[in-house]
Amino acid sequence: NAGVTQTPKFQVLKTGQSMTLQCAQDMNHEYMSWYRQDPGMGLRLIHYSVGAGITDQGEVPNGYNVSRSTTEDFPLRLLSAAPSQTSVYFCASSPPGFLTEAFFGQGTRLTVV
């Protein structure tokens, strides 16, 4: 059982480049989310989705786009990377209902130069 899979694990981008961080889960979870983790800041919610075709903004959405065409996949797009987007990105999924545990991927370490 793979759980939540993120690719790539590491990425270096130049300022202004675009890229997509991939996230896939095989647990048939409806709720998926993207967080970024920065030193001293904790995990901050970027975007989330409560099901296929439904997405919404979290705490720090600027500079990021998401879509949810299937239950399994929830990609995060950076349209024009900036140094401020250097961070570790985590994707998570949760079973239906509130107070259910979130399953996190292994993370993508992104550096924008």
Place this chain on the structure above:
Amino acid sequence: EDQVTQSPEALRLQEGESSSLNCSYTVSGLRGLFWYRQDPGKGPEFLFTLYSAGEEKEKERLKATLTKKESFLHITAPKPEDSATYLCAVQALGGGNKLTFGTGTQLKVEL
């Protein structure tokens, strides 16, 4: 705005030396409080969910407790393999499944 504050930022213990980590929170209405463990280079792993003041949950050497303003993660007779960053998060009423995280406590247990 929901806020979660964890203390201390870092903690160094000798093997067998028990201690507690603190998570204080401010939330309009608490649905639940979560504890996660995060190892270096990995994603957070779920430990506990607490729903109401007075509740306690245990797992091996860890025990989590909840009051109306804070939660404690008690570590009894820790071992080096307990070394990790421990994250606290809250889920607010009306906030769906969204979690607000604290910055974590980095625990190191030495022989």
